[in-house]
Amino acid sequence: VETKTSYCRTCQAICGVLVDVEDDKVVQVRANPFHVVSDGYSCIKGRNAPSALNHPDRVLRHLRRRPDGGFDEISLDTAVAEIAERLTAIVAEHGPEAIGSYWGTYSWRGIATVPIGRAWWNALGSHKTFSPITIDQASKTVSYGRTGYFTGRPHQLADSDVWMEVGGNFLISMQSAGWTTTNPSDFLREAKRRKTTLIVIDPRETELAKSADLHLAPRPGTDAVLLAAFLNVVFAEGLDRPAFWRRYATGVDELRSYVQQFTPAVAAERCDVPEADIVAAARIFGGGKRGMVNGHTGTDMGPGGNPCEQLIGALNIVCGRYAVEGDEVPQQSLSGVPRPARAQVIPPFRKWESGWQSRLGYGLLPSPHAAFGELPATLMAEEILQPGPDRVRALVCVGGNPVNAIPDTRRQVEALEALDLVVALDAFMTDTSRLADYVIAPVMSYERADFSFAGGAGIYTEQLVPPPGDTVEDWEFFWRLGNAMGLDMRLGVENSNGVGAFAQVPVGRAVALRGEPPESDAVLDLIADDDALMALLRQHPDGYRPPTTTTTVLGPEPGADDARLDLFPPELAEEMTALMQVLDASLARSFRLIVRRSKHTLNGAGKNLPELNQGRTNPLFVHPADLAALGLTSGDRITITSDHGTVHAVTQADSTLRHGVVAMTHGWGGLDDEDPFAPGVGTNVNRLISPRGATQQVLRMPIMSALPVDLSVYAGQPA
Amino acid sequence: MTHVILHGCCSDSACIPACPVQCIRPRPGDADFATAEQLYIDPDLCIDCGACLDECPVDAIETEWDLPNLLTDYIGINAAYFATHPIEKSPPPDVTHRRLPVGSGPLSVAIVGSGPAACYAATELSDVRGVSVTVIERLPTPFGLVRAGVAPDHSHTKLIGDRFDAVLARPNVQCFFNVEVGRDVTVEQLLEHHHAVIWAGGADSDRSLGIPGEGLPGSFAAREFVAWYNGHPDHADSTFDLSCERVVVLGNGNVALDVARVLARPVAQLRGTDMADHALDALAASSVREVVVVGRRGPQFAACTSGELAALEGIDGLDLLAVAEDLAGARDGGDADRRLTVLESAAARAADPAHRSITFRFGLAPVSVNGTDRVESVTFARPDGSTETVEAGLVLRAIGYRGREVAGLPFDNVTGTLPHEQGRVVDPGSGLPVEGVYCSGWIKRGATGIIGSNRVDAAETVEALFQDFEGGRLQEPRADATAFAALIATQQPAALDKGAWRRIDEAERQRGKAAARPRTKFVSVDELLRSAAPAI
Numbered sequence A: 001v002e003t004k005t006s007y008c009r010t011c012q013a014i015c016g017v018l019v020d021v022e023d024d025k026v027v028q029v030r031a032n033p034f035h036v037v038s039d040g041y042s043c044i045k046g047r048n049a050p051s052a053l054n055h056p057d058r059v060l061r062h063l064r065r066r067p068d069g070g071f072d073e074i075s076l077d078t079a080v081a082e083i084a085e086r087l088t089a090i091v092a093e094h095g096p097e098a099i100g101s102y103w104g105t106y107s108w109r110g111i112a113t114v115p116i117g118r119a120w121w122n123a124l125g126s127h128k129t130f131s132p133i134t135i136d137q138a139s140k141t142v143s144y145g146r147t148g149y150f151t152g153r154p155h156q157l158a159d160s161d162v163w164m165e166v167g168g169n170f171l172i173s174m175q176s177a178g179w180t181t182t183n184p185s186d187f188l189r190e191a192k193r194r195k196t197t198l199i200v201i202d203p204r205e206t207e208l209a210k211s212a213d214l215h216l217a218p219r220p221g222t223d224a225v226l227l228a229a230f231l232n233v234v235f236a237e238g239l240d241r242p243a244f245w246r247r248y249a250t251g252v253d254e255l256r257s258y259v260q261q262f263t264p265a266v267a268a269e270r271c272d273v274p275e276a277d278i279v280a281a282a283r284i285f286g287g288g289k290r291g292m293v294n295g296h297t298g299t300d301m302g303p304g305g306n307p308c309e310q311l312i313g314a315l316n317i318v319c320g321r322y323a324v325e326g327d328e329v330p331q332q333s334l335s336g337v338p339r340p341a342r343a344q345v346i347p348p349f350r351k352w353e354s355g356w357q358s359r360l361g362y363g364l365l366p367s368p369h370a371a372f373g374e375l376p377a378t379l380m381a382e383e384i385l386q387p388g389p390d391r392v393r394a395l396v397c398v399g400g401n402p403v404n405a406i407p408d409t410r411r412q413v414e415a416l417e418a419l420d421l422v423v424a425l426d427a428f429m430t431d432t433s434r435l436a437d438y439v440i441a442p443v444m445s446y447e448r449a450d451f452s453f454a455g456g457a458g459i460y461t462e463q464l465v466p467p468p469g470d471t472v473e474d475w476e477f478f479w480r481l482g483n484a485m486g487l488d489m490r491l492g493v494e495n496s497n498g499v500g501a502f503a504q505v506p507v508g509r510a511v512a513l514r515g516e517p518p519e520s521d522a523v524l525d526l527i528a529d530d531d532a533l534m535a536l537l538r539q540h541p542d543g544y545r546p547p548t549t550t551t552t553v554l555g556p557e558p559g560a561d562d563a564r565l566d567l568f569p570p571e572l573a574e575e576m577t578a579l580m581q582v583l584d585a586s587l588a589r590s591f592r593l594i595v596r597r598s599k600h601t602l603n604g605a606g607k608n609l610p611e612l613n614q615g616r617t618n619p620l621f622v623h624p625a626d627l628a629a630l631g632l633t634s635g636d637r638i639t640i641t642s643d644h645g646t647v648h649a650v651t652q653a654d655s656t657l658r659h660g661v662v663a664m665t666h667g668w669g670g671l672d673d674e675d676p677f678a679p680g681v682g683t684n685v686n687r688l689i690s691p692r693g694a695t696q697q698v699l700r701m702p703i704m705s706a707l708p709v710d711l712s713v714y715a716g717q718p719a
Numbered sequence B: 001m002t003h004v005i006l007h008g009c010c011s012d013s014a015c016i017p018a019c020p021v022q023c024i025r026p027r028p029g030d031a032d033f034a035t036a037e038q039l040y041i042d043p044d045l046c047i048d049c050g051a052c053l054d055e056c057p058v059d060a061i062e063t064e065w066d067l068p069n070l071l072t073d074y075i076g077i078n079a080a081y082f083a084t085h086p087i088e089k090s091p092p093p094d095v096t097h098r099r100l101p102v103g104s105g106p107l108s109v110a111i112v113g114s115g116p117a118a119c120y121a122a123t124e125l126s127d128v129r130g131v132s133v134t135v136i137e138r139l140p141t142p143f144g145l146v147r148a149g150v151a152p153d154h155s156h157t158k159l160i161g162d163r164f165d166a167v168l169a170r171p172n173v174q175c176f177f178n179v180e181v182g183r184d185v186t187v188e189q190l191l192e193h194h195h196a197v198i199w200a201g202g203a204d205s206d207r208s209l210g211i212p213g214e215g216l217p218g219s220f221a222a223r224e225f226v227a228w229y230n231g232h233p234d235h236a237d238s239t240f241d242l243s244c245e246r247v248v249v250l251g252n253g254n255v256a257l258d259v260a261r262v263l264a265r266p267v268a269q270l271r272g273t274d275m276a277d278h279a280l281d282a283l284a285a286s287s288v289r290e291v292v293v294v295g296r297r298g299p300q301f302a303a304c305t306s307g308e309l310a311a312l313e314g315i316d317g318l319d320l321l322a323v324a325e326d327l328a329g330a331r332d333g334g335d336a337d338r339r340l341t342v343l344e345s346a347a348a349r350a351a352d353p354a355h356r357s358i359t360f361r362f363g364l365a366p367v368s369v370n371g372t373d374r375v376e377s378v379t380f381a382r383p384d385g386s387t388e389t390v391e392a393g394l395v396l397r398a399i400g401y402r403g404r405e406v407a408g409l410p411f412d413n414v415t416g417t418l419p420h421e422q423g424r425v426v427d428p429g430s431g432l433p434v435e436g437v438y439c440s441g442w443i444k445r446g447a448t449g450i451i452g453s454n455r456v457d458a459a460e461t462v463e464a465l466f467q468d469f470e471g472g473r474l475q476e477p478r479a480d481a482t483a484f485a486a487l488i489a490t491q492q493p494a495a496l497d498k499g500a501w502r503r504i505d506e507a508e509r510q511r512g513k514a515a516a517r518p519r520t521k522f523v524s525v526d527e528l529l530r531s532a533a534p535a536i
Helices: A049-053 A076-094 A113-124 A139-147 A184-193 A223-236 A242-248 A252-261 A264-271 A275-287 A305-318 A377-385 A409-417 A474-484 A500-504 A520-528 A531-539 A571-586 A624-629 B051-055 B073-084 B116-126 B160-168 B187-193 B222-229 B254-264 B277-284 B306-312 B338-347 B453-470 B481-491 B498-514 B525-532
Strands: A002-007 A016-022 A025-031 A062-065 A071-074 A099-103 A162-166 A197-201 A214-216 A293-295 A328-331 A394-398 A421-425 A438-440 A450-454 A457-461 A549-552 A591-595 A620-622 A637-641 A646-653 A661-664 A707-713 B003-005 B061-063 B107-112 B131-136 B173-176 B196-199 B219-221 B246-250 B290-294 B318-322 B356-361 B365-370 B377-381 B387-391 B394-397 B424-426 B433-439
Touching: A002 A457, A025 A049, A062 A076, A071 A076, A076 A099, A076 A394, A076 A421, A076 A438, A076 A474, A099 A113, A099 A377, A113 A474, A113 A520, A139 A305, A162 A275, A184 A197, A197 A275, A214 A275, A223 A252, A223 A264, A223 A275, A223 A293, A223 A305, A223 A571, A242 A305, A252 A305, A252 A571, A264 A275, A293 A305, A305 A571, A377 A409, A450 A520, A457 A531, A520 A531, A620 A624, A620 A637, A624 A646, B003 B073, B051 B061, B107 B116, B107 B187, B116 B131, B116 B160, B116 B453, B131 B187, B131 B481, B160 B173, B160 B498, B173 B481, B173 B498, B187 B196, B187 B433, B187 B481, B196 B453, B219 B222, B222 B254, B222 B277, B222 B394, B246 B254, B246 B387, B254 B290, B254 B306, B254 B356, B306 B338, B318 B338, B424 B453, B433 B453, B498 B525
Parallel strands: A099 A394, A162 A197, A162 A293, A197 A214, A394 A421, A421 A438, A591 A661, A620 A646, B107 B131, B107 B196, B131 B173, B196 B433, B219 B394, B246 B290, B246 B394, B290 B356, B318 B356
Antiparallel strands: A002 A016, A016 A025, A062 A071, A062 A438, A328 A549, A450 A457, A591 A707, A620 A661, A637 A646, A637 A707, B003 B061, B365 B377, B377 B387, B424 B433
16 A cells, blocks of 8 residues: 545545555545645545545446447547547538537546636637536626626635625535635634634524524525615614725615615515624624625525625625725735736626627626636527527537536436437436437546645645546547547637636646647646746645735726726616515425535535445435424425426435425436435436526526425325 | 544544544543543544544544534533643654565464454454454354444444454455354464464453352343343343342443343333344333442442443433432542532432333442342442342342453463463463464453453554564464365364355344344354355
């Protein structure tokens, strides 16, 4: 057994790990206590990497579908040649818009995948790009697009005296702006030692809520009303920071008068939260000197995602929670050449309203996957199925499972079956892979050299074990495919990703990707486009964190002084009215189904690992009193009905929920004919959800949380 | 924002090397490791990564926020340990994987017994490439007291059997069950086929009180009662007369608590366990109303752990009682522990006539067990010389297990153990090690500690064995594993292998499934052998 230093590729956190290798197999993964960011942290998903790498069901050979539905193993050369030929033929006949691409969570796990995949995609020239980003927290993108974006450093939890998290549970998700990406308990404990006051808004008493100083548990879907009431109190009690918003924002007077109707009393009624708690939360947050409010999947996947993010952004701006000109801020630069810190407004950009428009009436959103931008994921099936000259006829799926991830599973299956060509890059036979014409077997985590950035640090890992079977790195597949199609692929092309978390995708060195693919390490150097930094990363197996210096925030660049943040875009009032209608209509059903992340899976990944899940799938969490009222107990079977479908699940009592609220993790379950009670299958929440009902503007995102449902005793075979 | 260790902790300390911030104490080697009731997590250092939870063989670790209400005390109990034992964050020890010396051939070791000490030794040995292990067990089933000692209502503790099962399943471990060393094969024959033998046969006899009436019918060692309700084949035919109303248990360690609890808790609560059917039937017909657990000294010297004592409070239909006078003065030392708090509330509790009860008594030294044909009462002496007689129809002596002499090996009759140095069996006459013979577990250190204590114990023995192998102090065996299997086949044709155990295990689990039990045990050797036969 040999122990090697590396970093985990399960999520974006890049926790440092020590990996035991025996006979060219990864046998154990544990935390690297000396890693500069994770500091000894690891999670159960990361530690279970060996069970995924060595899984008996892993796809190790490239596959081609036979007419009888089975698959033949084929070589990479054959796969690339045939796929290139078929794509080229479709483009020749119907144009590039007839090709679609879908970029799943795992397209992000290798640093080279998105830049080189994007070079192929940009060269191909289609706008039909899709990803699950638009069914997650894309209301943030909409809010930035309508309001604009402030470049002054947002306050961080580490230097704040107050903080508010809405609909997010950092201790499980480890995702929140201003927080670390790893080691969550230690980070939160430090904040509590500094006496930071934490306010958590969540209909469940989450792990984070249990650690909060104040927890408000509103009815699911009503967060926007609560946020409007916070603004109401902030304005009424003069807790806003005019010195900030007068210089950088417009629409504040309109916003102030709009939120007057959302008094704490009105919100208390709508949200079922004590009025005093609403006032207290607003006073604590507004009265604090530093600290942000953040929205998450709980807000953004609900019926009021857009207005929630709009109001969250407004609260932060009205309360001036950013560094401004003249402030001293810490600065770290991996490249050694710090960019000047500026406090200026990137004005509203509303990308989806200009430029290319889909024939179905939707514009493009900023995207890390394509230079043009990307379309809402829920439009993918319609782009395939609705007639039209540029209808999508071929789809390439990278590290994702759109059949399971996108709401309305039946529609997704119908769409994939209508395609002339489906190519899936996936290590396992997912619902999508099973419908594919070609399945490309990818290299996984410790089988490739890689580098990544997170938490102000960078880390490089060598390849620890040889790739098994015929597996290929994702980037190499696209390199070969683009060359086989004769495309002019280039790195170094700026993206449309604009702002936020996706701005970190490397652009790469401006080179053409021609000829035989180089060695992995040479490709990593192209992606990083910073040889000095790569040398540093290779010298620091525990991660490299550049020294922190202090810099003075500069004012706007010349000519940018007049830009203003728009705090009252016209859609806000429209969307609030629509939300009230959705909430009223929701009363027709007795329960609200909310989203819930699990410690054991990341989106769809991990559910096929028995070592990790130990027989668990995704139960329906129900308050014990609600369960008793149905005459059921934990472990019983139950039927869930929404306006769009019916599914069956196993119950689990959970007293941390509000009465009338049930919760379930997405990513599980199969197709119509699959038994949710069979080992390892679970319940497909997306069969209850459809964009045929209410959707968010711009995103076409249906109600995925706070979904109105009814529960009934399962009529089939009991457990 | 912390994980919490609960009272089921086996102290096996598998969690400790896994902890990246080293916030679990005490560690093997710490002064209080052997005496601490359980391990604890420092809530100021724990980072909630859950690495310890993955390693815990008995599911005794939980996150603070997932604790059921009944167990929230343990947040404070864990924190309290570090108030008196403050620690600093430190990196974990380097995990070094042992290798056999370059150029050396393979190492083969026979282990006698298959209980915790044997299985921990097999784990340590079979972790190393080039080592092969032969496990020899007298019964048709493995795991010793995990199967036949741990109380059936301690299902979490029994989970450690799954870890041991995985070790026995390793390709470099071969097993011979239903083979008794001394009857079917000799120690010399083991040494002819292996470099070394580790005796880990446990302690299957009892300490005695040495008082009149101890041998009367109706007076038993608690060990026999435990073996009976757990379906040990040697005790399946025993009968315990439960037609009396009161049972006296002498001694107040965790074994005493086990037998008292099994006798007093509503039998319905035991029906979902793997308790032997004959015991369930007998307990269902039991007339016992009260179990009196008697300790010779004051409550501050009670031998049970506070976790086990406190857990009795949470059992529905069972009243935990004590006598206030027995507790008088126990707080005078100032050092009152959690056990005294539990006992004080027991003394203040009014018995519910609908419930059965366990009454804790202290400061009563047994003087005689009385009766004409069978047990009728026990007489005790108080420290002041006065006596008290308690009527009882059944007396269970829970004052400790004792090792039995092994033919051909030196033995210490005082302690009931094999004389040894770091696990090397030593001839007390010459002071020299008996070449190739080692020991581990209760036969090595006496009948103390809990399951997990055997891990450190076995590690010490295996370390000595490796050192001797590396130092060339072990003879190359004259014959190999194939020859050994042939020898066993000749000398004990009814020997069982791993596959046979797999079939017994599966059959027991299948039988249990219908009744929603983890398993329904076979309790006689004949039944076990029949269910071990491959399906035709």
